[in-house]
Amino acid sequence: MRVRRVLTRWLVTLGVLHGIVGFAGFFAPYDPVEQDRKSPYLPPMRFHLIDGQGHFHARPFVYALKLREGSFDRYVENTTEPQPVRFFMKGARYRLLGFLPCRRHLFGLENTRIYLLGTDAYGRDQLSRLLFGGQVSLLAGLLGAGITLSIGLCIGAVAGSFGGWRDSLLMRLAELFMALPWLYVLFAIRAFLPLAVSPLRAFFLIITVIGIVGWARPARLVRGVVLSAKERDFVRAARGFGATHGYLFRRHILPETSSVLLTQAAILIPQYVLAEMTLSFLGLGVPEPVPSWGNLLSSLQQYSVLVSYWWIYLPALAMVPFFLGYLGLASSLQERGAAYKIESRIWGI
Amino acid sequence: MKVEATATGKNVHPLLKVENLVKRYTKRSLAGTPEELLALDSVSFTISPGTTLAVVGESGSGKSTLANCLACLESPTSGNIWFEGKDIVKLEERACRQVRRQIQLIFQDPASSLNPRWSAFEVLVEPLILQRKFNREEIKKRVNYWLGRVGLSQDIVGRSPMELSGGQRQRLAIARALTLEPKLLILDEALSALDCSVQAQIANLLMELQGSLGMTYLFITHDLAMAAHFADEIAVMDRGRIVEQGPPNKIFIQPEQETTRRLLAAVPRIGRGDQSALER
Known part of the structure; x- marks a missing residue:
């Protein structure tokens, strides 16, 4: 009961935060790309x-x-x-x-x-850019995590259900993916694309790339759940009633993976928001003037900005409640999942 | 098929006949030779319809492997299992599914054999839905019939299996298996997780069902006293083999094997001061 209350509290917190970003147009006083050339680097x-x-x-x-x-x-x-x-x-x-x-x-x-949060070099309102930028960054995190989890679920389910050489092949592939230095792979992928891409294309490119990168860990976790779920008595009992493999997977095994997937989602979303920020910070993400949290911080690459205008750091501070919310959600989901015997075994891995 | 004389003395076709059943597990490690574990070492026996065979043995003697092989959940390494005159070992998946319905397995721990995410009703109708033969009305009728038969009230159907007591859960598991009207019911330590009074209730329920429906049971246990109460014949297993087999009286009075004596010594006795029974 207590776990449930904590879970609700984190969900409400995150809901409010996402609501503010989702309704950025209402909460932000100005358009995020509107410039006020007379007041660059205006303090809050x-x-x-x-x-x-x-x-x-x-x-x-x-x-x-x-x-x-x-x-x-x-x-x-x-x-x-x-x-x-x-x-x-x-x-x-x-x-x-x-x-x-x-x-x-x-x-x-x-x-x-x-x-209220000052302006940047072009006199654009930082608060408006922070709120609208959150839409881009959080959407990238959510969609990226969605892609990763779908791929991870499919691969993990195949590896766990079929076993044998398919399992070995997929798991060795997962190890390879976990060993790759991802930032540099992303640079390489970016190198294949034209210099100037439209913001929308750049956005979907980032989502696809960071979404595909991370499948290995969820796949391994899902495989573990599938393997132990297959041997549970109620699955064996259902086999005894003449159930087909498809039925067993759909009705008994798939629901077992839900708590692992939810916990992974809560861990992956902030990770992917951070990945999008890193890419945008380095200029590989969504191009200017579209705001994203990484773009907002990218002017910190200049030393003069770094030492003179402290309010440029504020977007980084604003992310803390989001990340804290997701981490809290992940840990309470994990706690709830541990109530089931098999998941606690998975987390022992 | 050959007509066999069974312990009950009736000349009938056996429902189940097991011949030289072998199950070998191989454990592969990175270095060294693969380790082999012989879980079943040429096990043979027969069960006549309407009777009960109890298989007793210490833990690790291969009883559960036997149950899994008979229920078609694991395939044996070699040997034959004749069920109603058909060899079910070499059946392909589709035909296997048909046979599995006839041979139902009740697990030791009812908490794990019922999906904790489902309601008791969902748990109970699963076998009927999988058969795809019944409409909603018929399913409801059957569920109510079997609930009454195992002595469960109808208002438990909305609850989760986790909210039921151990005895209620095992009754639910039995009712679920019975909805398929199986010919053979394998009870794999089905009573050992329950406390004494519930054990007795469920044992009586099973005997009553045998009387009215002509059920055949394979009763797997480590508890010789329960086996004697229940079975027409007892087979004693030790390290994958059946070392002794016969009617309960014979097993109790003239045990031939050391394993049987050890199991007999483990049976608790109340109100007797002498230790001679244990030292026999």
Whole structure:
């Protein structure tokens, strides 16, 4: 019962986080590719409640930032004019969930622009880019994990059910795949493709590649489950009732793999998000100006950015709750799975 | 087919006749010669319809391997198994499936022989659904009939097997096997995981079913007392061979083999002070 409650808590946490990213258009104040060339590397603005004269405002406000005289990246607050934050205001057009045309944003300013996480070199809003970038990165993680698990399930099931030379061949292949240095293989694959690819093609390319790479571990786990499930008494009993191999696999063996697959999914998704970030960071992922978490961080490759603009690191910090959520989910799924005897044996591997 | 005289003295065709059954397991290791384990060493016996043969032996004597071979779940290395006059050893998969329905195996641990993810109802109807002969109404009728027959109330069908007691689970497993109306029921230590009173209840249930349905049992156990209570004939196994075979009286009063004496000595006795029985 307790395990179940913990599991629900992690699921709700992740649901909320993904919801925010999924409805990025609403939570982000601006379009992620919209540039504001007058304010590059603008630091995050702060909410205020008390103005320069010591008056209290019930509605939080910010001060607009303007460039300091004789500087190109130092800003000062214009404390004469408090800019009250407006909620549910109309702004840039976007498509909610990719198809619903919409103009409402959670918050915004009337006269000037609000940058809660600062801006990048082109004056693009970091918060908007973080939220929209999350859509790309998380989708890559989810789809990549989906591909990996499907391949892993098929291969593991074949190896476990048939045994013999097929099993040996597939398992040696799995060992080979686990031994390859994947980052460099990805470079090699990228080298075969044209220099400029459209964002959509680049996205699907990344998903396919990182999805295909990781099948070995889930395949080995599924094989283990299938092997031990085949010998369980209720499977043997069903064979005794005249069940065919197809029936046994579908009704008895496949459901046994579900908890291993779920746990693997919770482990793989953050791994693949990180893989997408690594590739994009190195410029092999989704091309600019499309935001992704790796793209956001890629300007950190310049030393001047690394030491001068601390808010460029914030996207990396924002990923922590996601990864924490998935790890918590994985461990509580594992705990639940251990309740069944055979899975606990698998985890002993 | 040859007509054989069995221990019960009736001249009938045996339901099951096993001849020189051998099962050998080979364990391959990376280095060295493969290790061989002889689980069954030319085992032969017959069972007449409507009777009970008990196979007793210590653990590791090959009883469960025998049960698996007879239930068509493992193929023996050599030897023949004649079931109703047909040799079932060399059957191909499709024909094997037909035979498996006639010979049902009840496992030692009912907790593992019932899928914990399913409800008792799903567990119970599985064999009927696999037969594809019955519609929903008939399935329901049969399920209710067999539930009543093994003494389970109908409101347990919605529960998971994990929520049932050990005795209820084993009754459920027996009811499930009986829905196929098998000719031979193999009970592989089917009672040893249960406590004494439940053991007695289920033993009585099985005897009652034998009386009314003419069931044939192969009763595998390490418990000689239970075997004597139950069986028309007892076969004693040791290291893959049948070392002694005969009616319970003979086995109890004049055991010929050391193994039998050891098993007899292990039978607990209540209210007798003398140790002579054990030292015999």
